[in-house]
Amino acid sequence: MKPLSGLRIIEFDGLGPVTFAGMVLADLGAQVLRLTRSAAAGTAAFSEVGGEVLHRGRPAVEVNLKDPADHARVMELIGAADAVIEGFRPGVMERLGLGPEVCAAANPRLVYGRVTGWGQTGPMAQQVGHDLNYIALSGALHATGEPDRPPRPPLNLVGDYGGGAMLVVVGVLAALLEAKATGRGRVVDAAMTDGSALLMSLFHALQARGLWSDTRGANLLDGGAPFYRCYTCADGRFVAVGALEPRFYAALITGLGLTADEAPQYDMAGWSALHTRFEALFASRDRDDWAAHFAGTDACVTPVLSLAEAPSHPHNQARRTFSGTPVQPAPAPRFDGNPATPVPQPDTLSLDVAVRAWSRPG
Numbered sequence: 001m002k003p004l005s006g007l008r009i010i011e012f013d014g015l016g017p018v019t020f021a022g023m024v025l026a027d028l029g030a031q032v033l034r035l036t037r038s039a040a041a042g043t044a045a046f047s048e049v050g051g052e053v054l055h056r057g058r059p060a061v062e063v064n065l066k067d068p069a070d071h072a073r074v075m076e077l078i079g080a081a082d083a084v085i086e087g088f089r090p091g092v093m094e095r096l097g098l099g100p101e102v103c104a105a106a107n108p109r110l111v112y113g114r115v116t117g118w119g120q121t122g123p124m125a126q127q128v129g130h131d132l133n134y135i136a137l138s139g140a141l142h143a144t145g146e147p148d149r150p151p152r153p154p155l156n157l158v159g160d161y162g163g164g165a166m167l168v169v170v171g172v173l174a175a176l177l178e179a180k181a182t183g184r185g186r187v188v189d190a191a192m193t194d195g196s197a198l199l200m201s202l203f204h205a206l207q208a209r210g211l212w213s214d215t216r217g218a219n220l221l222d223g224g225a226p227f228y229r230c231y232t233c234a235d236g237r238f239v240a241v242g243a244l245e246p247r248f249y250a251a252l253i254t255g256l257g258l259t260a261d262e263a264p265q266y267d268m269a270g271w272s273a274l275h276t277r278f279e280a281l282f283a284s285r286d287r288d289d290w291a292a293h294f295a296g297t298d299a300c301v302t303p304v305l306s307l308a309e310a311p312s313h314p315h316n317q318a319r320r321t322f323s324g325t326p327v328q329p330a331p332a333p334r335f336d337g338n339p340a341t342p343v344p345q346p347d348t349l350s351l352d353v354a355v356r357a358w359s360r361p362g
Contacts, residue, residue, distance in 0.1 A: 002029025003335060007176070008358060010035060010077055010084045011058070016131070016156065017115045017164030017192070018087035019054045024169050025085075026057035027331035027343075033077065033354055036060045052345060053328040059347040061354045065096045073355050078103050080358040082179075083111040083172050089128075090120045100187045110185040111175040115168040117159070119191030131159035134192035138163070140200050147217035147224075163195025220244070226274040227252060227265060230304060231282035238304035239282060239290050251299040256281050 007030040011022035026032040034055065064070045075098075078084060084103060086093055093099045093114075100112040117134040118124040124137075135141040135158050136151075145152035171188035179185050206212035212219055223229040227243040243252040249265045256263075256278070263274055282290065287303050294301035305313060311322035323330045324343040331343065349357075 004029040007031065007083070008081045009033070009172075010074075010081045012084070012086040012088070012093075013037065013060070014087040016087065016160040017168065017190075018085055020161050020165040021085055021113070021115065021169050021172075022058060023054050023056060024165065025172075032058035033349070033358075034058050034060045035063050035074065037063070037065075052324070052326060055346040056324075056328075057344045057346075059349040059354070061349050061351050063351055065098065070351060071097060073351050074098065075103075075106055076355050077358055078110065079107045081107065081110060082176060083113060083185075085113040085115070085168060085172065087115045090116065090125050104185060108185065109179045109183050111172050111179055111188065112185065113168045113172040113175075113188040113190065115164045115190040115192070117164075117192045119194060120189045131156040131164075131192065135159040135163070135196045138193045138197040138200065140196045142214065143200070143203060143216060143222060145216050147215055151216070158199060159192040159196050162199055163197075164190060164192040167195040167198070224271065226271050226278050229275075231279055233282055233287040233290060234284060235286040237287035239287055240302050240304050241278075242300040242302075244300070248298050248300050251297050252301065255294050255297060255299050255301070 004025060007025075009022070009025055009030050009032045011018060011025075011032050011034045013019070013034050013036040022032050022034060063074055065074065078098075094102075100114075103110050103112060114120060116125075117129045117131075118127060118137075132141065132153050135154075138159075140158050140163075141151045141153070143151075144154050168188060168190035171190055175186035175188055203212050206219075207214075216222060218224040221228060225244075227241055227249050230238045230240050232238055241252065243249040246265060250260065253260065253263050258277075263277070264270065285293070290301060291303040310316060311327050316322055320330055320339050322328065328343060
């Protein structure tokens, strides 16, 4: 049995953080119904984005929320649910007659998870935007990239998934624990601006102590340090070097044929020259040669694998980090040391079948 077995969650279909949050909750054992826009309601918004991967583990149920009969059935589902998650702009669910107050009246213990870019309140709450805009406002984007170039988008991991999806999951689970004790649900307001700002807590702490500069590529963890960055190898592929601690750095320079006197670790005035020297050394051999050379050492040197390569790495294979068809990341984290289980495929249900399956006496 999985940790969230027995929980019932309604996911209103969307793009980005809500879809990922629904996947995570289903991976952890929750019974999730993904309500999608029916053909009668017009073109489904992003209903195919994610496909077999992000939509795994929970059935899709087509609904027309403007149809009174479908609306009534959705309210029946909500009455039997533990939580709802949605990612529409503030006010949309209220206009559909499915806002938190209406749902709480029907189900007082319901937890209502809302994830947006700007949040439910504030002067920008109604503005459009995407992950990149939200992490720009939080300060997270400014810290990524090269010093002489514009900030580089860190995929949509920081806003959509880290600051949005994962924090709405945390908020929903926290509120569910409270609801179990009190019988009263909560509304969870997960804003990607808030969440991505929270992820930057360490860097605010470092800056407050004078240990972090707003100049990109000039700091310990942003590629400024020659012992914490990636290098190009002879075959055009890359290695990642993460030798932060002195003993790990010692293993690195030993493996590169250098000495501590030649390459002092924390002489920041010499970092530029050390970058150049490390670049020349790593460019002298292929990526996998370097990976084999440093294997089993404390130098913290690993190959940078592509999406296509990662599933074949021996460590990932041993842990079954990837599985399924198409190949995809397996559910995480693990519990009690159990190996990853095969990922389920998406399914579909009719609205009537879903309501019957979720009906609860009394």
